[in-house]
Structure formats: C-alpha cells, structure tokens
Amino acid sequence: MASQHRRFTGTLALTAGLAVVGLLAGCSADAGPTSDNGFGFAAAEQDPDSSITVWVDAAREPIANAFKEANPDTPISIETYDGNAGGSDSFKTKIALFDQSGEGWPDVVFSTQTNDTSWAAKELNGTQAFAAPLNKGVLDDDFLEGFTAGANDPMTVDDAVYGLRNDLAPVVLWYNQKLLDQFGYDIPTTWEEYEALSDDLAADHPGYILGSVGDSFVGTYVYYWGAQAPIFQLKGDTFSTDFADDHSTRMTDLLDHMVDNGTLIQDSVFSAGFVDYADKLVATPGPAWYSGAVFQNPDNLNVPAGEIGAAAPLYWDGEDKVTGNVGGGVWYASSHSKNLDAVSDFLEFAISSDKAIELASGLPAYTDASDAWLATQAEGGYFVGDFEGSVNTAAGSVWNGWGFPSFSPETAYASVVVPGLAAGKSFAELVPAWETEIKNQAQVSGYTVK
Template structure:
C-alpha cells in the first residue's frame, strides 16, 4: 500500500502536466505574432501603368500562387513557358476551407504568405475587409472590365474596389441522368413545381432512388435563394444587414421543404464524399443542381458515367423571365504583403484574360469568365462527348446572362457557412424546418457579426 501511495503521489504533477499539455493541442495553431492590421497598401500615391506591369514580367522574379482548381497546373505551366524570366510556383493547400484556414494562419503569422491566391467570390470580401488584398484599381486594372462578363466582374468588387480578376464562375444549371429519366419515363422539369412532381414519380417507381443528394450546403442554398430573388445579406462598410426571412429566402425554404418532407432528397449524404460519388455514379441521384463548373467535376470524379449525364436549364420558380443564381467560382487576388506586386498583377492578368490561358481553362472543363470565350462560337458549339455530344456550354452561357443582380456576401461568409450545418442543417435531420433553420442561422450570424464589431440589423 505504501508503494501505491508514493508512486501515486509522484504521478500527480505528471497528470496535471499531461492534462495541460493536451489542452494546449487546441491552442498551438492559434499562436503567432500580430500582423499589425494586415500591412495596408502603402503604394496608393504612386501611379503605375500597364507598361510598368509589363516591364515587371521581364525581370527575374519568383512568385508563389495558392490555388486548388484542377486547371491551374496547366495554366501556370503555360505562363512559365511564355515568361522565361518569371517563375510561378503553384502550391495547393487543399480545397475550400482548408485553403482558407492555411491562408488565415500565414496572414496571422505574418510570414509564408503567397503572392497570389485563388479566392471564391463568397470568401473574397472577408480578406478584402482584412486589408489583405491589393486594390487592383490603383494599378489601372479597372480598364479590363470589358474583358469579363458582368456577373464575374461584379463578384470581384467590394464597395467599388477591385480585389482580384475573375477566373471562373458557377452559373446554375441542372445536370440530370438521361438513363434514369428514360428508364422511369420522366420528363425534364422546367419549374420547381415540376421538379417536386418528378421527384415524387421517381420515388414511387423506385424508393431507393432520389431526385438529388442534399444534406444541406450553404453554397447551393444561397444560390437558390439568389435565384428566388432573395438578397439576405447587404453590406455597407461596417453596417451589415441580414434578413433570411425575406420573400426570396422564404420562397426557397417553402419549395425545398417539400423535398425534405417527402424524403425526396437524400439528406444523409453530403456532397464530395465517397458515398456521394458512388450515388452519382450508380444513378441513385437523378439530378445535380449546381454551378457550371460541375461539368468538369463530373468528368474527373465519375469518368465511368460518360454518356449518362445531360444538362438542362435551371428549373424556375415562376413562369416569368428566367432567372439564375450562382455558386462557387473564384477570383485570383494579389496579396497586400507581396513584395512583387507588379509581376503578381501581370501574372493574374495573363491568367484571367490571356487567350492561351482561357483556352486551357475551357479545354480542361473550367467555366470561363472572359467575354471573348463566352461569345465564341467555337466554345458555344462544342459538343461534349461525356454529355452525349450535347452543346452544354450554350445552356451555361445563357444561365450566366440570367444571374440576378445585387447579390452580396457577408464579410465573414466563411464563418457563416461553417455554422450552416448547426442551424439550417438541423432541418435536414428534421429537428426543425427550413424557415426555423434560417432564423437560427440569422441569429448566429448576428451574434457573430456584433462580436466582431459590425453593426448588424
């Protein structure tokens, strides 16, 4: 017994140390010095011209570029080949949230920040607000407006300042399985009412199939609210207004609730998981409503389903003028901390607008933002074998023109999206309904916004 007591007593400090060390595991990632407000742009007084930028591309320069899009390796390779003096190194930090987490960490640490980054339209305002991005307008890049489609261009601006050049876009469309529609004698829906009816028919014919997989995705939900005319987020400097009970949001919620209530969508399978892949490959899901970039995603992720998929215009809420929304799509931004801003801007310009780059982009299944490509008959008429030789780009291009105006993302959209499953997601596991979920989401967003010093109304 005595032995027990002494060994036990000696162990106590070890125990506390172990507990404390374990607690620290959650903290190690948070360390790092203050970056001093993100090194504000200091070159505002000087005037740079396109000639300066072009000259910078003749100097020996090394740039780092963080991006995850599948087309970037080829684009960067082509840029390096065309510019012998400049060497761009592409680094992938994982897609989506992993990429942004890494970026936030290096910004906080103040070292290891890349020169150029890929940022989705939804996340760009957050980094712009943190003064982490170069306002390209100060370098005369605004003059490129005509090179890009209107919705891409607007998505690259915050408060009228240009924080990147648009690279790709995600106008909505409906991908569907022609084989499944044929097998069950379904007709392609053109309105959301028809979509729900089609879903019911499919369910009645084969209960193991669903019209779609949707476990709650903030990007997709926002895009369909956008289509329904909702403009839940409005931002004016430090004032943010959030109204997830506006008519558009409510229209979406009422419509989508029917699909959840009828078990017509598979709410147990989140996107981009192995289960989701398997379902898309097997025909378990008859449709996929998402951005045009999914044409490339499907071809890469599910090559075996070649010939089975087709594309149709997005179903509409009413019978009036067709309206579309957008999900995903990104800009290339130059970081404010970069010491090679001119060359970095030159690289971004080449990537976004050069004809060679644009060609690589669409050849590898990316959706373009350049007006020239969007209007080119060669691209529009392209028959894509994976989609049974369908001219899918015509449908996407039409959708891009129908994207509703005036949408804005929150300056902390990444956080808002991270808590979407905790709030709206609860409607998918039937703990609440979508309207209730949207109310909870609004509440969480408001609390967070206020804690960050915004005036939220």
C-alpha cells in the first residue's frame, strides 16, 4: 500500500562488516542522527534502498509476510521473537544491547505490551530514544486520526505519539448460550451475579466452569483491572498499589470463593488442560481477542458456531460500568531507521489494510478496520446475541485507573500467585507477597513507591 505522506530521502554509503548484536539481526550500522529531515526528531540520513528489519511475534508474522508479498520492491527482513509476552522485557533488553554497540536496531517492533513507551520514548545510556515520534512527519495526520478515540493514549507523551495500537482488547463476558439454556441460567451482568452463578453451577452441575486464573494476564487485567482495583497505578514517577481498597478485597474474596467451589480452574487458557473444558465452559470474562484465539481456534476450544456470545462487561452492582483490558499490541518505529518511508508504508499496511482486517484475531484499533471486522464477525453467523454491540460497549468502557509504568504486572503474578495457588494457597494468603513483589519491581524500575 503506497503511503501518502511526504517523502524525504537522502544517500548513505553502505558499510561492510556490520556487527550483529543479540539474538536478532537489526538494521545497518548507525551513522548517528542528522537533522530531523521533516520527521520531527534527529533522524538518521535516509536511504530509500535500505532494507528494513521488522520484529514480530508468531501471531503477527502473517501480516508481515503479507506486506512483503504485496510490496516486492521494498527490501525487508522479518524476524520473530516472543513479542515481549508476559512482560518478559526482551524488547527492552535487546534494544539496550544495540544502544551499547551503536548499531543493529530493528526498524519496526511489535510488542504485546502497552507499557513499553515508558522506556522506549526516553533517552537511554546516552542514546536517543528508540521509538520515533510518529505524528511529527513520519505519518500523515489523516491516517493517525483514523484510530479509535483513546487507542494511542498509552503511547502518547507530551503530544508525541510513540507507538500505534494494533488492536483493542477490552474485556467482555463470553458465554455459552447452549449451556445456559440447558441449565436454565441467565447471563450474569454484575460481579455479584457472576459469583452467585458459580454457587448454582457448583451445586447443580459440578465440573462445569466459569473461567480460569491460571494466566498472569487474566488475574491482573481481567479480574483486578475490571474490578477497579487500584493495585497498579502511576502518577508521574510515583507508583502505588493498594490491595486493601474495597474493590481489591472484594475481587480477592470473589476469586477465592470461586476457586474453592471449583468454578475457576488454574489451567492456562492456552493449555491442553483448558481444552478439556471445551464443552464445560459456561461463561468467562475475557478480552475481545478470545474470539479468534480461544473459541474459534482449532487448536484451542474450537466451539461450534451458534453457541458462543459476548455480553457487556461485568461490573460491581451500583458502581460504574467499566472493564479491564488485556494487551492490545503496539507497533513501534525506530528513530534510528534509515528508511522511514518504508517503515510508514509497513505500519499503515499492518494496521489498516484489507489484509490486516482479514488476519485480525481480535478487535482492530483502527476505526475503519474495526468496523469491518465487527461487521464480518456479526455476519459470519458464528456468534449469538449482540456481539457487535457488546464489544463496542466494552471498547468504550475500559477503566482509566490502571497505570502504564515500564514494568508489567504479569511478572509478579506469574512468580508469586501462580505457584502459590498451585501449592494450595488462597489469593488472600498470597496478597502480601504479591504486593511486595510489585513494589519491589517498581523500585527497581526507578519509581517512587507510595
């Protein structure tokens, strides 16, 4: 797809014997920043023949390959990595190595985490910020204005947009209408009704479930974020976590109650153990991308058409109707790139092209793509109920009290809660150690802990 933004090009002699640093190969050696060339930052001298290196996770590899096929004249190298999944910090670690060597940076990086801007937009070790501001000349305003309102807020610093949201991941309530009808249950609308349903299900239909707490993203983003629990907040350089807040304690109690009655299991939603519950999952809160990654996935639950629906998010009775958010990947462009024209072409293709809509497993962040994807899902006959309306409701209801520091809440959950639950401890018993681990990570990351 041809970009419509202004073209700024230059020349640069190629250097032989480039070093490759770390696991993945990056772009060619950096000659250092020159003028901004109309890009709004000290860009490298541009070379329209320079190959771009794109890092993607396995799920985004198809769209990168689609761009390569559609743009045979654009030199591109595609590398796969873990996508920074689970807050692994691999993205930051690898970039730090390239900063030290002064070369090797990739031109485009996809990350599953929405908090990487906190470090990628800052100068590190005397090297200019890795992430290029994209709204200063790299991309047209017309393109940038096409995103769903607020989608790029976590990647915006002082009015500069340092990353582009690939998809939105608001949490909805997924339900199996076939099972609800069979058992005579209504779709729960509040957390209280969800918990009450768990008691009925445990008493009358043991073995059937309402979700899992075995994934770090589920425990943190789905349940605690969705409950408005202020356990991960950031104001400036001050980080705070409050597990004693009423929203936090109520969610802790709810989770312990449902683990005890057997309606919340500890298997990861991507495990073989979870697949065994394909015909026993009555309902579960989960992100929009469960649509393709879990329910329609031949390697996961693979539920037949006409059974699964998405309802509006759960909320506390009498309180704001808000929800959590699970990721929603982000594309970053390198400020060291020598071919920002090709970078911008790639970003527009990966986010807004027909191929991007076709390959999307969840709700795209770009409005036109989102509308088309939702319409396709609704018309496809797979989902029951008002799928389109429920997802749109969730997308506009994400609680804004969650913070985006440079570290992920998933790592503390994975290191403390997951093994603790497996050892038979309750959430309430694990909260002190969990809170301490979060605070320790905040301090190590340089934040003042309140």
